[in-house]
Amino acid sequence: MINATSKLITSRFSKNVLALVSGAFIAQVISFAASPILTRLYTPENFGLFALFLSYVNIVSKVGTLCYERAIILPKNNSSAYNIAFLSLIILLVIALLSTSLIFAFSGRLLSLLKGAYTISWLYWVPAGLLLVGIFNIVKSLHIRQKGFRSIAFARIGEAASASVAKIAIALFAGATAGGLILGTITGFMVSLAIIIRSPDLFHFAEIRRSLNSKSIKAVAVEYIQFPLYATCNAILTVITQNLIVLVFSIIFSPVIVGLYSLGNRIIRRPLNIMSMSVQNVFFQRIAHEYNHGARILPSLIKTTGVLFITGCIPFLLLMIYAEPLFGTIFGKKWFQAGVYVRILSPWFLVLFAVAPANTTYEVFKKQHMKVFFTLAKALLSISAIWLGYKLTGKPEDVIAYFVSANVLVEISIIVGAIFITYKNDLTTISGKAA
Structure with a gap:
């Protein structure tokens, strides 16, 4: 494993990961540095409403392009990639309009479900978040295809810096409410999109004009139909499970409890997600290239997963021991309970970090239906675990513990499944070369 780690670090793959992770690290340092200020300006209740807004944006953004933007990386020629990108943009605009209509139609019912504990003015910002995140993801996939990982890193840094400054400024000059957290986040989305879209090498407009036509758009829509059929379903189930x-x-506990949980989860999950997606994006590009050229993929999958697991053990073990005093000291005494929740969540965080390469494998081999099965199992087990924890004790800590146990079990199953399908593919590749 030491030899494998050494080779991985010196590879082009590692350099690309380093570019993304470096940007993610700087972005997280900025966000983390701002967090002790924000937790003293805003209340746990403010963070609870903000968490609900982010959950809705995360959910609708997963269906925003029907996952077609993830297929942009796969075609051998740029013409097909441009047509997929344009198709993704059309779908995004339609779904943004549809979501706006649904919000105006059903906002009253949502308020009733939340038993009046939350205002719903934040809900009208969800379509704006959907559009900004959706366009960013489309452009990001074009960058990944062309190995423009540095542009993605700079965009993440810009998002973190602008969002943090905006949230603090709004609290100081307009008052600290949940709206300040939401508007600050929207500002960050806008800045990150402005940065990533300004790359001079990304858009070759003459080639784009030659490539785009209705026939080609229909062709790629059919060719990559697995993404809306399976990947979208899987993505929705995944994000609902993550935000469950x-x-x-928000329905069974007060906004204060939601705020405490959301801060602890966000402080750890944000850098974790950025680093995991950095690895996943680069690994996706790498194994897609290897797959198109008939190379073996299993060694790369095992090495990368093993390195991620070993690398993640130390920080997550420290979190299990020191989370409570750390949160109380850094963010203020009223946030001590958030550290309790983080300690319980730590085993899940570790497995989520290690599963990143396995998640891409199902898409490269067009086995999205298997991933949907795992995600459906995760959703059902998570709901059952939350119900069981709430019925047995009614304590948030126990609900989280049952939820973590169910999710760790499924994530390990995803890794095992990825190894199995990769092994079968490599056997076919070897047999083909021997013949």
């Missing part, structure tokens, strides 16, 4: 506690807690 916030959604359920």
